[in-house]
Amino acid sequence: MSGRLQDKTALVTGSTSNIGKAIAEAFAAEGAHVVVSGRNRERGKHVVEGIRAAGGQADFVEADLDGSADASRRLADEAREALGGRLDVLVNNAGIYPPGTTTTTDEKTFDQVYAVNVKAPFFLTADVAPEMARNGGGVIVNLGSWIARLGVPVGSLYSSTKGAMETLTRAWSAEFGPQGVRVNAISPGVIVPRAAEGGEPHPGEIMMKGTPFGTIGTPDAIAHAAVWLASDESAFVHGTVVDVDGGRVGAAVIAA
Template sequence: MSERLRNKTALVTGSTSNIGQAIAEAFAAEGAHVIISGRNRERGAQVVEGIRASGGRADFLAADLDGSAENSQDLADRAREALGGRIDILVNNAGIYPAPATTATDEKTFDEVYGVNVKAPFFLTAAVAPTMTESGGGVIINLGSWIARLGVPLGALYSSTKGAMETLTRAWAAEFGPMGVRVNAVSPGVVLPPAPEGGEPHPGEIMMKGTPAGAVGTPDAIAYAVVWLASDEAAFVHGTVVDVDGGRTGVAVIAA
């Protein structure tokens, strides 16, 4: 790759698997020193090992981002120390997706999902953004979701959290942009790891029929967009949500 993030430091939450892992690996391939964070130490160690084996720089920090301000501040402090005193890029990727019906959602589940998906990135951003401004600037990238704008059955709780993150993206761009911190978001569509040959079609594949892409995306597709937003190539991009969804939300779906 072109080392667009050479000498940059990055914290990617929820990066022990799937989209977060792909983002961390792409950042490292572009020259950044990346903090992998998540709850699973074994998976985190594997991601770090893979990045280092490819010549990249990465470290793992265990973190339970449950929504408490204390846990978010603790991760920010430990990441900053591990990265030599500064965090140039923050990716708020960690999230959970229970999908009960609205009438079947209890208060504990509601609070847990909002804690992980909204409160944790809110307080992590609050902990990281001021030190970014002190260091001369930085980049914050949030992960939204296509179902924040296109309703699906059983998606009320999760999609509302992603709608909140997209709104926070614009608000934070207004709040922190004048201080040198760019804030944007990526809204993934139906994203799945590559499927084995001959397997049964995943429900997500059916949802993408009739779209311009005609197929699901992979975690790498999201990672490429995040790398661009983190790089100087996107220096004039503020408060934007980039749809990486195969055209699912922006184009009429043609029934097969």
């Protein structure tokens, strides 16, 4: 790696597995001191140990982002403490995706998904962004989703929360950009962890047929984009949603 985040500090929510884990590992490999956060302490410790074994800096902060402002503020405070008092980069990655259609979703599930996917990052950003501005600037990267812009028969609740995050990305860019805080988002396509050798094809592959890439992506693809957005290389990028989806929402390949 090239040290693109050397001496930076970062908090990645929901980083004990999958996309969040890959982002935390990539940030640390580029020189950042990373706070790994999530509800599962054992998985968090495992991620931290892996980063440290590779020569990176990382700490774990346990957090249950239930949507309350208190939970978000508590995570922000504990992350800053672990990072020596300064937070340069926030990645709002944590989210939940319960199965179900509009007609099978009850009110409790609706409230829970919006609490975790929208309220928690909203109040975390409300705490972190002003502090970043006072410290001279910072970067916020939100996670959207390809199904926020391409309707599918299931997932209406989840997709609406990701649409909200993409809208907040633009709003926060206008609100905090003039204060030195850049806000952008990544819209992942169908992403799954790397399969073991000889493993069965993932069911998500069917959703990538007819796309330029042709198959599912891995968490590393999102991590590479996150590193770029967090680094000074993207200093002229504000309020943008970067599609990292194998061409899923932007192009169609017609088979001969």
